[in-house]
Each structure stands twice: as structure tokens, then as C-alpha cells.
Amino acid sequence: MAGFLSFASEFSAATVDTRARALYYRVPHEIRQPVCAAAPWMILSNVPAPVLCAAPCDLADQPGVKGFMFFNTLKEEKTVERTFAIIKPDAFAAGHAGRILTCIYEAGFTVVGMKKIWLSEVQAGGFYHVHRDRPFFADLTAFMSSGPCVALVLEAPGAIARWRERMGATDPGTAAAGTLRREFGTSIGCNALHGSDAPDTAAFEIGYFFSGMELL
Ligand code: CDP
Ligand code: MG
Numbered sequence: 001m002a003g004f005l006s007f008a009s010e011f012s013a014a015t016v017d018t019r020a021r022a023l024y025y026r027v028p029h030e031i032r033q034p035v036c037a038a039a040p041w042m043i044l045s046n047v048p049a050p051v052l053c054a055a056p057c058d059l060a061d062q063p064g065v066k067g068f069m070f071f072n073t074l075k076e077e078k079t080v081e082r083t084f085a086i087i088k089p090d091a092f093a094a095g096h097a098g099r100i101l102t103c104i105y106e107a108g109f110t111v112v113g114m115k116k117i118w119l120s121e122v123q124a125g126g127f128y129h130v131h132r133d134r135p136f137f138a139d140l141t142a143f144m145s146s147g148p149c150v151a152l153v154l155e156a157p158g159a160i161a162r163w164r165e166r167m168g169a170t171d172p173g174t175a176a177a178g179t180l181r182r183e184f185g186t187s188i189g190c191n192a193l194h195g196s197d198a199p200d201t202a203a204f205e206i207g208y209f210f211s212g213m214e215l216l
Contacts, residue, residue: 078157082112082215084205085154085163086194089147092116096184096192097150103180104154107166113153113210121145127208130201136189143189151209160202163195 085104087097104111119127124144131137156162168179172191175182185191196202206215 080155080157081159081199081202082153082155082206083159083163083202084194084196084209085152087150087152088190088192088194089144089149090186090190091184091192092149093147094184100180100184100193103166104152107156107162109154109156109159109163111152112155113151113206113215115151115209115214116148117151117209118148119145127205139189153206153210153215160196160199164197167193167195 087100091097091100101111121141124141125132125137128137128140128144131140134140154163166180168175168181170181170191171188172181172185173188175185180193181191184193196205
């Protein structure tokens with residue numbers, strides 16, 4: 001700490017703070033090697049992350065200017081959030097629900113809500129009301145009410161984006177290899193899974209299927 005403070009004394013506190021923020025966001029958390037072998041790692045307490053290490057260095061984008069490289073020693077902090085998912089009627093009827101649930105657990109989600117449900121066409125239309133003017137709406141509501149499905153509330157850091165990434169693109173034909181829609185979907189309509197696309201839609205969709213007492 002003493003070494004860092006003597007180095008830092010070349011800067012005003014405000015300068016150090018500003019550099020800390022700017023550099024922190026530029027440095028991916030995966031990089032944990034000191035960039036300056038001569039500089040010991042230092043723990044800081046006045047920077048916007050729980051634990052950071054810093055190494056003095058030349059600023060990459062400002063040659064000749066001294067600065068600090070800051071590294072988050074923890075994994076990137078993401079807010080724990082909830083998302084809504086459906087194992088759609090095609091995947092459920094094909095017997096894929098068990099394998100999909102296994103993938104969900106392996107991806108690190110906590111299942112805080114789960115129920116098997118057979119939607120009516122009206123209920124499916126209410127769920128997908130944002131698409132009511134789209135040409136595929138009638139086919140979509142007919143499909144979603146064609147058999148039982150499994151409704152899920154999944155919790156994890158960054159759950160909404162993480163689940164959409166795990167599902168893959170809407171069209172299984174263009175979804176990336178290794179994604180669940182690529183593996184279990186058969187067409188853009190019958191694409192095996194649903195996932196919320198934003199915090200406000202997740203809140204609406206969770207509330208459409210679950211009461212608070214069902215989220216455990
Ligand atoms: O489900 P996702 O958020 O990826 O896609 P969306 O654009 O919100 O569409 C909702 C659902 O409508 C899709 O998952 C498909 O089942 C269906 N859909 C379709 O049948 N044909 C399209 N051209 C687009 C979507
Ligand atoms: Mg959508």
C-alpha cells in the first residue's frame with residue numbers, strides 16, 4: 001500500500017479517482033497478470049469495485065503518460081435478476097423438458113418458479129400481446145395453446161441476457177451451434193423455448209404466470 005501511495009502522490013486524489021474509473025472499465029476482468037513486472041499488486045479501497053488490484057504503467061492510449069492499470073480480482077459483478085422462460089409445447093411434447101432443465105441448472109440458474117400449464121388461445125394471446133399485429137400472431141397463439149408447456153422463473157446474475165444467449169436466436173436455423181433452440185427447435189415458429197428480452201417484459205411475464213407466493 002505504501003508503494004502505491006507514494007506513486008499515487010504524483011496525482012491529485014480526483015485524478016486518481018478519474019483514472020481509476022476510466023481504466024477499470026477498459027480492463028476486462030479476465031486479465032489478472034501484472035502489466036508492469038516491477039510494480040507490486042496493490043489493493044485499493046477508493047475505487048468503484050469491491051476489490052481491485054492496481055499496477056502502475058504507461059497508458060496505452062497516451063504514450064509517455066503514467067497511469068494505473070486496474071483489475072477486478074473478483075468475477076464481473078452483475079445484478080442478480082429474474083427472467084421468465086417457457087419450454088414450449090413442441091419441446092415438451094417431444095420429451096425434451098428434462099434435458100432442457102438439466103441445461104438450465106448446468107448454466108447456473110436457480111429455478112425459483114416452475115409449473116406445467118396448458119394455455120388457452122386467449123391466454124397465449126394475452127402473453128404475446130405485443131405481437132398482436134404481426135402476421136404470425138394467429139399461428140403463434142394456436143401453437144402455444146396446442147399442448148402443455150412448462151413455465152419457469154430463472155434467477156442468476158444477468159439472468160435475462162444469459163438465458164437469451166443460452167437459447168439462441170429466434171430461428172433455430174440461424175441459432176448458433178450449442179444453443180438450445182438450435183438443438184431442440186425445428187422452425188421459427190416451433191422454436192422450443194421462450195425467454196424475456198428486458199427487465200420490464202420479464203416483470204410482466206413472471207406476473208402473468210406466477211403469484212409472488214409461488215416464487216420460492
Ligand atoms: O421469442 P423471441 O423473443 O426470440 O422472438 P419474438 O420476435 O419475440 O417472437 C415471439 C415468437 O413468435 C417466437 O419465439 C416465435 O415462436 C414466433 N415467431 C414466428 O412464428 N415467426 C416469426 N417471423 C417471428 C416470431
Ligand atoms: Mg420476444
